Amino acid sequence: MSSIVFIGGGNMASCIVGGMIARGFEAEDITATAPSESSQERLKSRFGISATDDNRSAVAHADIVVLAVKPQIMRKVAMDLASALKADAVVISVAAGISINSLQLWLGNSTAIVRAMPNTPSLVLSGATGLFANELTSQSHKDSVDQIFNAVGYCCWVESEEQINAVIAVSGSGPAYFFRILEIMQAVGQELGLSEEIARNLVSQTALGAAQMAKVSDSSPAQLRQEVTSPGGTTERALSTFQQDGLEAIFRRAMTSASQRAEEMSKDFSD
Structure with missing residues (x-):
């Protein structure tokens, strides 16, 4: 099983993690980061996963990195992670309004990146997620991403990044x-x-x-x-x-x- 790290342990990350655990993903394969000790303890006790406040060490061996932080701090978080990522990792952003061009600029032009727009019913395995990937994302990467979001509901790949805005309007919001x-x-x-x-x-x-x-x-x-x-x-x-x-x-x-x-x-x- 792939090693999956969530950067940010807020509402959306918790919804996805909760759905994944309910669908049989192993808790030992999932790590989430959160700045406060109380948030880390909440994630550990609720889902049985690992939690830390060290983003860089968390992603060092991760196959899949899910960026689940607010858009306002995405640039800082992504740039700090860039040099710590595995060369073959795929990075998934669930932040609305952050383009792949921006993510590539912050993470590096050789990074496989997927924009995902899930919604909160993922927590009860009834989520709906639209996905779009850059050209560096392999079919193997896409299959792994599908496993995550199919586990928490329905997911689909859209034909252009512009259509992610339509996904936001229809199912994200x-x-x-x-x-x-x-x-x-x-x-x-x-x-x-x-x-x-x-x-x-x-x-x-x-x-x-x-x-x-x-x-x-x-x-x-x-x-x-x-x-x-x-x-x-x-x-x-x-x-x-x-x-x-x-x-x-x-x-x-x-x-x-x-x-x-x-x-x-x-x-x-x-x-």
Whole structure:
């Protein structure tokens, strides 16, 4: 098994590590770095992995290095690691807005680099991850990356780095959209007389069931919607209200703005 090191042990790294452990990855093959002793102890106790505050020593023998730090400090972290990496290691960045050109500049032009955009449902093995690699990334590297992200859900390779911004808008930020929808539906359910517990359970189970139907069905989401919309019924009335209030336009503006922000961040953090 490959030796895997996560630089940064925050929320996204924890989601991925947790999913990997649940899927049978050996804890002894995984190391995470974190600046504080309390964070290191949390990672050790929660996942049984190794943890340290020494990034350079951690990556010295790593086959796969996952950069899971905030974009604002990525340049400093990457440049500090560059000379410590194994020659045949592959580096995966899960930071939004950091281009491969910038990463190559900081890590070295001979480094195999993959940009990954996972999302937090990776923690419950239901993540969605878009991937893009530079030309130095071998098929063997890609297979190893696939193993990590397939272990925590669905992953796909996009055709161009620009499409990573679309991935960010669709699935990277997507869980928050659905959480907001669930939040609203639960609140309205309570206003209509349901208890908090019942409203939450009904909304969560409905979302889960609808997502599962969309995933396994040969029908498109539009067809599934039409199948449950009886003429003159309650569903038709609700959907008509969505249409009148411009729901589709709201989503289009929101997702486009997320993609645009990812592009802005790429320029902000370029060197």
